Structure formats: C-alpha cells, structure tokens
Amino acid sequence: MPHAAPLECERHSITWMSDSEFMAKFKIVTGRSNPEFAARVAKAAGTTLGKVLIRNFSDGEIWVKYDENVRGEDLFIVQSTQPPAENLFELLMLIDAARRASAKRITAVIPYFGYARQDRKSKPRTPISARLVADMLTAAGATRVLAMDLHAGQIQGFFNIPVDHLFAMPVLMDHLRTKFGSEAVIVSPDAGGVERARAYSKRLGASLAIIDKRRPAANVAEVVNIIGDVKGRDAIIVDDLVDTAGTLCAAARAVMDYGARAVYACATHGVLSGPAVERIAASPLQEFIITDSIPPRPEVKASNKFRVLTVARLLGEAVKRIHLGDSISSLFI
Numbered sequence: 001m002p003h004a005a006p007l008e009c010e011r012h013s014i015t016w017m018s019d020s021e022f023m024a025k026f027k028i029v030t031g032r033s034n035p036e037f038a039a040r041v042a043k044a045a046g047t048t049l050g051k052v053l054i055r056n057f058s059d060g061e062i063w064v065k066y067d068e069n070v071r072g073e074d075l076f077i078v079q080s081t082q083p084p085a086e087n088l089f090e091l092l093m094l095i096d097a098a099r100r101a102s103a104k105r106i107t108a109v110i111p112y113f114g115y116a117r118q119d120r121k122s123k124p125r126t127p128i129s130a131r132l133v134a135d136m137l138t139a140a141g142a143t144r145v146l147a148m149d150l151h152a153g154q155i156q157g158f159f160n161i162p163v164d165h166l167f168a169m170p171v172l173m174d175h176l177r178t179k180f181g182s183e184a185v186i187v188s189p190d191a192g193g194v195e196r197a198r199a200y201s202k203r204l205g206a207s208l209a210i211i212d213k214r215r216p217a218a219n220v221a222e223v224v225n226i227i228g229d230v231k232g233r234d235a236i237i238v239d240d241l242v243d244t245a246g247t248l249c250a251a252a253r254a255v256m257d258y259g260a261r262a263v264y265a266c267a268t269h270g271v272l273s274g275p276a277v278e279r280i281a282a283s284p285l286q287e288f289i290i291t292d293s294i295p296p297r298p299e300v301k302a303s304n305k306f307r308v309l310t311v312a313r314l315l316g317e318a319v320k321r322i323h324l325g326d327s328i329s330s331l332f333i
Contacts (some may be wrong), residue, residue, distance in 0.1 A: 026051040028045060035049075035153050045316040051093070071101060112294050135158075147166070149293075160320075166315065170314065170331070171314060183234045185228065189239050193238070209235070210226070211251050212252060213250070226255065230259060230260040236265065242270060242288075245283075246279070248265055265288045268291050272296075275291050281305055296308050
C-alpha cells in the first residue's frame, strides 16, 4: 500500500522509510495516558503495541507488568505526562520494570513533557520541576528520551542521556500552507515565543508580529501592545502549548482590535484545562489547530472551532530512525 504524501519542510520533503527497508527487533509499548495515539505511532513504525498489564489496587496504587519477553529488546515507551501525576509515575514504573527485565535500550517517548514550564527558579523557594522529572526518568532507567516541542529548549541539558527533540512544525505547516500564504502574519503571543513565530513566518513567507504582554499572576495575561502590522491581514497566533487559554484569547481579541481581518491559532500541545474550551469558543478565533500529543477532550472533538492534527506518523518515523541509528535532524532540514 503506498504511503501518504510527505510533509513539506523548508527546503526538502521528508523521505519516509518503506516497510520493506525496515526490518526491526524492537517493541513499542504504552501506558494509559494516550493509548490510541500510541497505537497510531506503532502502526506508523510498522508494528503493533507490545503487551503490558496496568492495574490499580483499591487504594489507587499502580501495578505494571510486561506480558511478553523484553529481554535484549530496543524498547520504546510512549507516554505523555499531562496531569494527573499518575501518568508520569506510570511512565517511571514502566521504565523501571523494563530495566529489571533486561531490555537492551529503553527510550521514553514523551509527546508532551509535563512540568516543563517550571524550568528555572522564577521566585525564591520554588523547585525546578523540569530538572526533577529529568532526574527521575534517568534514575528509573531510561537510556534515551524522545520528546516533542519542549516548552524550553534548555530542558535537553537537564538530562545526562541523549535527548531527541522533535518539532510539530512540519505537520502544522502542512495544514497552514493549504489556507494561508505570504499575505498572512504570524503572531507570537509573547516575547519568549518570537523564535518559534519567526520560524513559522520564514517557512510561510509571511510577516511577523509580537504581542507585548504582562502577566500579573499565574494563568493571567494582560496585552499591552502589538509590535508589527496586522491590519487587514489573516493573523495566525503560534505557541507551543495552551493551558487555560487566557493568553491566547486575550491575544486574539487584541489582534482583532488592531484591525486584523481574521485570527487563527495553532499550538502543539492542547492542555486546555479549566475554562479553556469555553473561552476559545467565545473568542474571535476562527480556528484553533492542535495536535494529538495530548488526547483531546470530548468538548474539543464536538466543537467546530478546533482542528486536531496527528503527529503519530512523525513520531513513528523518529522511532524507526533511532532504532537504525539514522538522522533525526534531517526530518526538519
């Protein structure tokens, strides 16, 4: 069966590896954070999910067991670590069980790396939780990490094991190119996202705008000014994750107040906690594009304002390349 068309990158298309070129002795398993997504990753990698038993005791304590031999295997454990914290602990237990079962190599495939927003001491007496999670993954026995769109690139340096950092940009750009061209404007919702927004604007051939905002409290954003011209244009706000959607919706309203023709948004990780879905539904956003790195809530699937794109094939290709020792960075050249 022929493969689907490759995802378009800046200068080249991704060359997908055919099943006939890929003879593997590896396994992909998953916890309970996003099993449907993990099954799609396994299918994209040309295999099926390995057998794992996961249960809870009556008090909530987690129990895991590999229901097939993993000795000497190149093992990939697919598990996003969005709340609740049991998703993270489940991943740690799967890693520990694999290490004790003598797996040859254990790669933690983490589409959404939770706790990444706490990557520094922003205030006195606070933890650096991203570093803590990195230490726990390493201590549990992970020998490699494959993550997607980390909130801060420096998190790779928190690990003393190899980290492969993927970007959802090829998947998101493949969709954006069907709707927008050089007449659009890419908008960064804050100063910290300028590098990301610039990368999107470069690939789309569009101009760039930046929102100057203040954050008086956690999960509260106040738009102060917009740097750049959005008047009469389709504006696309890009971010790595959206949680309560307060920043996103404030940015969308500000862009429209500054004369944009229409406003759209895209983000890799749709955390969408609390009132996020209701806020987006009531906002001027025409469409909000996210990926399936986190399982979308039922309200997201039911709303016509959301578009969910899958990054399973991208992760499946990365798994194949890691197993064979091929380049990962060439996916994004």
